[in-house]
Amino acid sequence: MVVSEIKALHLRSSWWCCVQLYDNKHLTNKTRRMGTRMKVLRVFKDLHKTRKDVFKDDSRALTAARLQINEGFKRNKNETADENIKEMLKMAQAVETILRENVIQAEHIEENKVLLRPRESLLLENVPYCDKPRKKT
Template identity: 70%
Template sequence: MGTRLKVLRVFKTLHRTGREVFKDDERALTAARLKINEEFRKNKEEPSEENIQKMIKMGSDVETVLRQAVLQVEHVGERQLLLRPRESLLLENVPYCDEPRKKS
């Protein structure tokens, strides 16, 4: 796949992930969109293939962090927060056990 297509794929994926992660938060959506566009525009004329590959990798890593580690939290009172986790972040709750399970 060509470098240009890889860059466009990362660009689109970052925007899609940003829309999902910051859903219903116009301020965060706008900030994410502007930052993504700014970074891609800033490096638009990069001549080095090696640097482009590094930036593609960084963009993919950022997308992964956004998708896996960022939670939406909303202030609902002076000392209260409302956590709005995405369905993809919810995991099965497994109780902690000090002793390892015995293999059968």
């Protein structure tokens, strides 16, 4: 593109289009960083939502989990290497999945008794087992 075309484009369209023409490489890197930032924030929010769901009505566990999540993200907030960030995102997503799918609240009610409080998402339909095969109709 010739400089006069860029100036004409600037006059006809927004400043943003002009910036893209002048500095396309910089925008690509900036966009990539913003995409990574959005992924990190999404995982951060997902972890906190899962924490609230899994440890509902347990203020001690809620506080401990909140502190652990926030501390982990603060500790690594200055990380710039894409590979390290991707690894940490995978780890955080795995932790969120484990919390969501494998953790059940339990409360000691007597010396040898524990009350389990499974979440609705963990309950499966109880389908009876049958030794005999079904007849096809």
